[in-house]
Amino acid sequence: MSGSYEYAIDVENLVKSYDGVKNAVDDVSFQIKPGEIYGLLGKNGAGKSTTIKTLTTLVPPTSGNVTICGMELRKKASQIRKLIGVVQQEEAFDFATVERNFRIYGMLWEVPADKIQSRSEDLMELFNLKEIRKKRAFELSGGQKKRLQVAREFIHDMQVLFLDEPTAGMDPIMRRSVLDFVMGKAKEGLTVLFTTQILEEADYVCDRIGIMDLGKKVAEGTSAQLKERFGSLKKLVLTATDRIPAESIPLVRAKLATVPSVTQYEVGDREITVIGKNMGKTVYSILSSLSSLSIDIDQVNLDAPSLDDVFLEVVKK
Amino acid sequence: MKLPAMVRLTVRNVLVNTDPGTMFFMLGIPAFYLLVLGTMFQGLIPSFTQHGVTTSYTTFLAPGIVGMQAFTAGNIGGGMLWADRRWGMFEQLLVGPFRRADYLLGIMLVSVFFSLAGSGIMMALAFLINGDFNITILGAIILMAVLVLGSIFFTSLFLIISVLVRTMNAYQTITFLLFFMLDFASTAFYPVTPSTPLVLRVISTFNPLSYIVDVVRDCMLYGVSYSAWVGTGIITLLTVIFFYLSLVLYNNVRTGL
């Protein structure tokens, strides 16, 4: 039942300041089409959660225009809330057992009793909560809590889902099945705004990605586009035959700093990671510099950048 | 059947408070007072004369326990804001299909419900033990009104505390102190007479619970007199003031839309 709107989420020049001095979200714009999964990436404090809190009507925007499902945020907040689902970064549970949390939440959302019953069984099965259904929510482990929190949100129908780091603390298998479930829902038309610190996860699940830094959106595109845009970058990983002596590490760093095409480097006690442009040409000069410091290199790997590298590159600026 | 948002929130508030711990606090402790203290002191104080009416101690105590239910209910209801902020459900509910006012009404309604249900149960229990009450229709109406007003008053008080106090330690300490002061330095357990120690007399005089208990006692034992009307008036005034204060503070909690 998607209405007549082009974008499920339309954010224009959003600014949010908590204290009137610093902008936690600073002039951010993005549009998300119905059925799209959009990922917000950014370091701690970049403004991801603040963006979500603003879009979900929890905190008022300082300025800017936001429409959700064609409705203006400032004017139709309570109608918007009926169409969205929100999994906040912070935990949120009722003081009750796992299964009762499903039932209470379904009742609050006016889900018919038979649907609450069948959906909560399905969700408990899918999110692997059946064995702990009688446990109180506060007795669960961190990952179990997150599973319950995400699963519970699917007890009700919605058009737009906001997920603020939904997989934090989950094991890799559960994380994958949660992501697959969310992708399945998006295929049925659900629009998803998703934040994560795990970049490969964004790569896997998001149709498009926006990178935030210090409250601003600093890059946007599909994962492939982002890699392409920052794609002249390559990652070179050199593994030394022996441990690199501690006194040599600053010397290696100094050498790398003088190579113009290198944008980033990290020197470990066995591994040297270098990110930069035209690495194919640079690799020889780096190797000869290293041998002049009597460091023997055993293994050389030259990779296409991962989303991780793109992220670091973009956020570094 | 479609339930209004504030009713759905009230149902939720009832469901999350029907754990054994809360139930014991709400019903177990007052039942203990009534059964153990009531019958124990009754052996020491065979009969009791107040306002020219002679009653057993249990009969005297019963309205005290009934009136205390408004306090307990207000503590459970108003304390939900603290707990919901602490455990994340406040923000979760505010991004759900509710208005901010629905949340507040859900809390007020659950307190009223607990106050009336709890005091009904205590009255039935007192009646079964030994109660000898004298309730008129007018008395019953005023009794209910005072229990409703009293629970709203105490809910407002605990809402105010919930907004102002963030740490668990401070919240629990304040709640605990209030319980001791308001319950025991009130007219719930003993009548305040000129021979009552001065400190207790002063606290009791400024203790809102004393006014509630006195009105309840008039309604249940001595008949609705002038003092019952005055008491009801004072409780109404206090409720209006505290409800307004809690509303102002609640609206400042975090300005949602």
Ligand SMILES: Nc1ncnc2c1ncn2[C@@H]1O[C@H](COP(=O)(O)OP(=O)(O)OP(=O)(O)O)[C@@H](O)[C@H]1O
């Ligand atoms: N309630 C608040 N009051 C004042 N400042 C806040 C509040 N919440 C967040 N901030 C500030 O706003 C900025 C953005 O925070 P936000 O929580 O949006 O970051 P984030 O990208 O979600 O980070 P993380 O990855 O750690 O979750 C930070 O500088 C933070 O300190």
Ligand SMILES: [Mg+2]
């Ligand atoms: Mg965050």
